[in-house]
Amino acid sequence: MVSSGDVSRLFLQSLLSRGIVSEDLCKTLYAKCVEAVKAADNSMNITFENTEEALEDVIKNLNASLNDLDLELKSIQDELNGRRFFALVNTKDDELAQMATDYTPAEIAFFRAIVEQIILARNESFSLSSLAALREVSAIKPKSNMSKTQAETVLASFVAKGWLLRSKRGRYSLSHRALLELYPYLKSTYEDDLLYCTICQEVVTKGMACHRPNCQVRLHIHCFDRYRRRNSACPSCKIEWPRQATDDPLVPVGEAAVRDGEDGKRRVKERQSNNDDEEEDDETEPSQQSQPARSQRAKESKKKVVVESDEEDEEDAVPTQEDSPPPARRRSSRR
Numbered sequence: 303m304v305s306s307g308d309v310s311r312l313f314l315q316s317l318l319s320r321g322i323v324s325e326d327l328c329k330t331l332y333a334k335c336v337e338a339v340k341a342a343d344n345s346m347n348i349t350f351e352n353t354e355e356a357l358e359d360v361i362k363n364l365n366a367s368l369n370d371l372d373l374e375l376k377s378i379q380d381e382l383n384g385r386r387f388f389a390l391v392n393t394k395d396d397e398l399a400q401m402a403t404d405y406t407p408a409e410i411a412f413f414r415a416i417v418e419q420i421i422l423a424r425n426e427s428f429s430l431s432s433l434a435a436l437r438e439v440s441a442i443k444p445k446s447n448m449s450k451t452q453a454e455t456v457l458a459s460f461v462a463k464g465w466l467l468r469s470k471r472g473r474y475s476l477s478h479r480a481l482l483e484l485y486p487y488l489k490s491t492y493e494d495d496l497l498y499c500t501i502c503q504e505v506v507t508k509g510m511a512c513h514r515p516n517c518q519v520r521l522h523i524h525c526f527d528r529y530r531r532r533n534s535a536c537p538s539c540k541i542e543w544p545r546q547a548t549d550d551p552l553v554p555v556g557e558a559a560v561r562d563g564e565d566g567k568r569r570v571k572e573r574q575s576n577n578d579d580e581e582e583d584d585e586t587e588p589s590q591q592s593q594p595a596r597s598q599r600a601k602e603s604k605k606k607v608v609v610e611s612d613e614e615d616e617e618d619a620v621p622t623q624e625d626s627p628p629p630a631r632r633r634s635s636r637r
């Protein structure tokens with residue numbers, strides 16, 4: 303005997319097997335699931351109109367059932383063109399457990415290190431060069447013996463499975479899937495480092511910033527386009543804006559914010575709990591001096607959220623521009 307629950311089950315299965323699905327495909331899949339169930343029992347009285355509203359209803363109902371499992375069908379809009387995508391998200395998981403079936407702990411640690419460099423990237427570029435991404439192998443803790451070739455393969459797999467995007471310039475950034483499915487992790491780990499769109503309140507990793515110094519306004523490209531059609535001034539500081547999000551003097555958010563070779567040193571997030579551990583270790587085991595520089599820095603920079611790290615730069619040093627701090631941007635003044 304088939305029931306209307308079968309449609310939901312089929313639909314969820316088809317979403318799960320695809321990972322992340324565009325809104326159009328979502329509607330098509332749901333319509334197919336309805337057809338399939340009706341084909342098994344044509345006395346079933348289920349209908350589905352191929353509209354945004356009908357899909358919204360379907361998702362609202364599904365989420366009511368998924369809620370108890372801490373799962374939710376969530377959507378995200380492409381930051382550039384505003385197209386909507388859906389995925390099933392674990393709303394409680396803030397530890398990347400959804401990657402554990404595909405990757406080893408060392409590979410997940412590698413991914414975590416890459417994500418950190420993307421989030422903390424200078425000038426709000428939210429992207430990482432290939433060279434810098436490969437170098438993150440040495441940041442894996444505990445130390446891994448992953449070779450550069452293996453790291454390249456794993457990186458390609460992160461892209462193939464939709465966790466990272468790789469641009470024409472060869473820079474890595476966070477994909478829709480990562481922003482959707484890993485949001486609990488990103489939020490709990492990088493609360494102070496994420497930027498949010500003034501219009502839609504979603505995370506911005508590709509978009510624009512108002513050019514007035516200290517103005518906090520950041521918008522997705524599609525949100526800018528929509529807003530700019532009716533308004534010519536910044537919603538916060540009221541400075542006049544040019545027509546296009548990419549026009550001067552507006553400031554890019556995303557990889558356009560950094561030129562090749564200008565990334566500077568890698569940055570690391572100070573973690574309060576880790577610091578405490580390290581300090582405790584230092585106190586209880588004064589002989590443990592394996593990373594003296596690091597513990598010292600942890601103590602010195604208790605209040606600093608992001609610190610420069612030089613421990614991995616010994617191999618291929620990036621051309622150093624850290625004497626001249628990056629112009630224009632004002633990470634410290636963000637919300």
Ligand SMILES: [Zn+2]
Binds near residue numbers: 500
């Ligand atoms: Zn937006």
Ligand SMILES: [Zn+2]
Binds near residue numbers: 540541
């Ligand atoms: Zn402004």
